[in-house]
Amino acid sequence: MTVEAFAPAKINLSLHVTGRRADGYHLLDSLVAFADIGDRIRLTPAAEWSLAVEGPMAPGVPTGEDNLCLKAARMMGGPPAAITLIKELPAAAGIGGGSADAAAVLRGLNALDERPLPAEPVALGADIPVCLRARAARMRGIGEQVEDVPSLPPLYACLVNPGVTVPTPDIFATLTQRENAPMPDIQECTEIEEFAVWLARQRNDLEGPARAIAPSIGVVLGLLAATSGCQLARMSGSGATCFGLYPSLPEAREAAAEIRAQRPNWWVAATPLG
Ligand SMILES: C[C@](O)(CO)[C@H](O)COP(=O)(O)OP(=O)(O)OC[C@H]1O[C@@H](n2ccc(N)nc2=O)[C@H](O)[C@@H]1O
Numbered sequence: 234m235t236v237e238a239f240a241p242a243k244i245n246l247s248l249h250v251t252g253r254r255a256d257g258y259h260l261l262d263s264l265v266a267f268a269d270i271g272d273r274i275r276l277t278p279a280a281e282w283s284l285a286v287e288g289p290m291a292p293g294v295p296t297g298e299d300n301l302c303l304k305a306a307r308m309m310g311g312p313p314a315a316i317t318l319i320k321e322l323p324a325a326a327g328i329g330g331g332s333a334d335a336a337a338v339l340r341g342l343n344a345l346d347e348r349p350l351p352a353e354p355v356a357l358g359a360d361i362p363v364c365l366r367a368r369a370a371r372m373r374g375i376g377e378q379v380e381d382v383p384s385l386p387p388l389y390a391c392l393v394n395p396g397v398t399v400p401t402p403d404i405f406a407t408l409t410q411r412e413n414a415p416m417p418d419i420q421e422c423t424e425i426e427e428f429a430v431w432l433a434r435q436r437n438d439l440e441g442p443a444r445a446i447a448p449s450i451g452v453v454l455g456l457l458a459a460t461s462g463c464q465l466a467r468m469s470g471s472g473a474t475c476f477g478l479y480p481s482l483p484e485a486r487e488a489a490a491e492i493r494a495q496r497p498n499w500w501v502a503a504t505p506l507g
């Protein structure tokens with residue numbers, strides 16, 4: 234029997250850094266949503282644990298014990314499985330690739346034989362708890378507190394990564410202002426236009442440090458903001474992937490086509506968010 238699990242891209246619609254714990258981890262307040270594009274995981278019971286990495290974004294992704302898929306499997310324990318990771322998302326890109334994969338392995342193993350999920354998934358990575366749920370949520374603490382949010386209006390995004398990898402620890406290390414205001418209550422709205430006005434008042438506090446390390450993020454944001462119908466352009470996570478928000482999927486696809494035509498080597502995708 235083979236089980237498949239989907240590892241959707243995680244988008245931080247906002248990302249406020251509100252403090253720092255004694256162990257160096259930062260306190261966050263983030264509105265997170267998920268795309269319908271992502272990596273895929275296949276799990277087949279086997280005599281021992283193994284991992285094969287395939288797909289268009291496989292080059293450069295670790296295939297050994299340092300891959301988060303195997304770390305997740307080891308944490309969960311139980312009868313071993315052969316894991317195949319089909320990598321569609323760019324790595325070290327601020328859209329949770331490794332965390333999404335690890336969360337999908339946890340979900341997949343649970344589906345395989347109902348083995349229990351780990352009690353503290355955050356120990357695998359700050360983004361794992363939110364990626365386990367894989368639906369819009371507010372994330373606080375260092376990522377271990379995840380709660381439902383009021384329903385968001387239909388949102389469509391164009392995701393753009395300029396091909397620069399941005400290591401998350403470097404971005405947190407170069408932050409100068411670590412105590413910033415949290416997000417206010419999330420405004421319930423039915424129209425993207427109203428939601429975008431609210432979201433524009435929120436922030437991604439990692440954008441400044443990320444732009445200093447990867448100036449092409451500024452170029453990405455400029456190109457997205459200039460596309461027709463774009464309500465808001467912002468960076469996700471610690472970068473370098475940025476998103477534009479659009480009222481409809483055709484508008485998000487049109488923006489993706491425009492940007493692909495200008496930058497054929499960039500990773501560009503249009504998706505609903507939820
Ligand atoms: C920036 C975000 O993507 C926002 O969703 C996440 O907080 C990062 O999640 P992640 O990649 O799962 O992060 P981890 O693998 O746990 O941590 C990578 C590194 O980022 C820094 N880090 C991460 C999360 C956090 N709340 N505070 C931190 O300071 C730490 O230096 C840590 O060593």
Ligand SMILES: Nc1ncnc2c1ncn2[C@@H]1O[C@H](COP(=O)(O)OP(=O)(O)OP(=O)(O)O)[C@@H](O)[C@H]1O
Pocket residue numbers: 294295299300301302318323324325326327328329330331332334335360399401470471472
């Ligand atoms: N399954 C995996 N997919 C991608 N990278 C992985 C995986 N497992 C381990 N890694 C390592 O983790 C590093 C960070 O990759 P990842 O895609 O998780 O970052 P990210 O998208 O920036 O994460 P976040 O949005 O959570 O900050 C990579 O450079 C790679 O060496």
